[in-house]
């Protein structure tokens with residue numbers, strides 16, 4: 001468990017580097033990530049490299065005893081690249097090239113962008129791949145940030161057509177599987193296939209979905225090409241990427257298989273304030289702490305994307321500059337976020353950034369120091385955590401009893417065909433996750449192909465693309481299962497499931513979905529039964545139960561709302577949080593898990609033998625520690641931003 005920091009030597013006079021490095025080490029930081037936006041400094045003209053400054057920067061950090069993660073700089077291409085090769089620019093949905101002058105303005109399908117990227121990656125890896133202080137490589141920076149996964153360039157279209165040809169073999173098959181008889185859309189050849197944008201009416205959903213699958217594959221390809229170069233020239237170093245929060249434009253589970261570990265960039269206040277499915281009242285309530293499940297959700301996701309290995313590459317250390325509103329975190333919160341990441345199994349937490357920069361785009365974004373180099377509140381909290389970490393045992397994370405399946409194809413399907421304006425895939429996943437967390441349960445967020453052995457409870461929020469293989473793994477498991485509405489509703493070709501939803505899950509759930517509807521805000525429906533009572537909103541299904549399937553609760557019109565067949569529960573609507581809590585509690589009880597209704601803002605997480613508790617606030621709460629617990633951090637009562645840890649067994 002180590003602390004680190006993001007540092008930009010190119011932004012500061014080199015006369016300051018030595019003192020910066022010394023103070024980093026003195027603060028207890030061990031790891032520094034550098035260079036991920038410095039392409040123009042490393043290769044100021046095509047094929048001409050300037051390494052002296054970076055040699056000195058890496059050397060200075062190494063002399064201070066710091067470990068270095070080098071970022072490949074492909075998120076911020078230099079001017080010469082876009083000027084000499086304008087075809088590297090990404091193209092937006094209106095057909096306009098993205099402008100150079102910020103970052104990420106490039107197209108993953110551009111051959112020149114890919115080759116220029118591999119040239120700089122290879123040159124960096126040759127120069128620093130064997131450096132003893134270089135322990136890892138970050139590929140690029142936040143793939144897809146600023147909505148940049150999809151590029152509608154001519155080259156992307158050409159590669160999309162090839163991708164389709166590989167997937168479908170011949171055009172007749174594509175016509176058949178896409179259902180192109182509809183609206184006279186049949187094609188005579190792959191060259192007639194266009195982009196799924198700029199059309200008067202909506203594009204065929206399978207056209208839009210295949211485009212998203214293709215765009216995801218382009219990012220995966222780009223990352224794999226970089227990772228291959230780094231592995232060949234810098235053996236033994238950890239290859240990682242820094243993923244984002246609530247971002248699903250490419251298949252993160254698939255990218256995880258090409259990396260040694262996953263990291264992510266945790267900005268709990270920014271995410272809380274800018275996430276559409278978090279209601280305004282909640283954004284306000286958690287404005288200074290971050291929503292109590294927001295960082296945890298991503299820790300539990302990226303630990304599994306990284307196949308057990310994850311870290312936080314950028315940890316918010318004060319106000320950000322990019323959310324609609326950017327408040328200061330409450331006192332102690334930066335420390336609490338850091339310890340929370342470790343509770344969820346992080347190997348390191350690296351703060352963004354060493355010092356606030358007084359110029360350019362991010363001048364209003366905080367760091368561990370202000371722009372005048374005074375230690376900021378977050379810096380003081382980081383120093384405190386560095387001391388606290390010495391007393392915390394470094395435990396291995398055990399598999400959680402609860403698995404929540406998160407699937408990027410289902411996300412793309414739901415976004416392509418919302419049916420209701422407020423439909424949100426991540427919103428559905430976050431709601432079910434939150435219910436488990438409010439009951440004190442630990443959760444692993446896994447991909448749709450993950451083995452389910454050993455899980456006590458499996459949650460499937462809106463798993464539209466659930467397939468027969470998953471259904472089979474669920475049949476074979478002994479877990480309690482909660483299937484959320486819309487699950488199993490679509491085939492891989494984006495058709496309504498054969499024999500009606502939930503398609504391959506129908507035998508397990510023992511029901512058929514006859515029809516569905518979306519509900520405008522205010523059209524809520526009440527439901528009741530089996531000790532459950534509450535409201536559904538946004539989405540509702542009309543379900544027909546088979547013999548042997550028990551209707552636990554019914555909507556006010558008498559149709560089934562929550563159903564149960566053996567160890568499988570099915571939710572025929574989007575349920576309000578209190579109802580979700582009750583359903584998850586019932587299933588957890590049947591799974592033999594012990595649960596607790598936690599006070600507002602209190603959350604638990606176990607790492608090996610250490611049980612952590614975190615309180616976002618408000619007020620003071622008691623943590624559920626046994627009498628005579630051995631305390632490692634904190635105590636039984638926690639105030640806002642409070643953290644406790646005790647030895648559980």
Ligand code: GAL
Nearest residue numbers: 141142145265267320352365
């Ligand atoms: C991240 C990005 C950083 C910086 C940061 C500011 O998205 O990786 O480069 O922009 O946000 O919060």
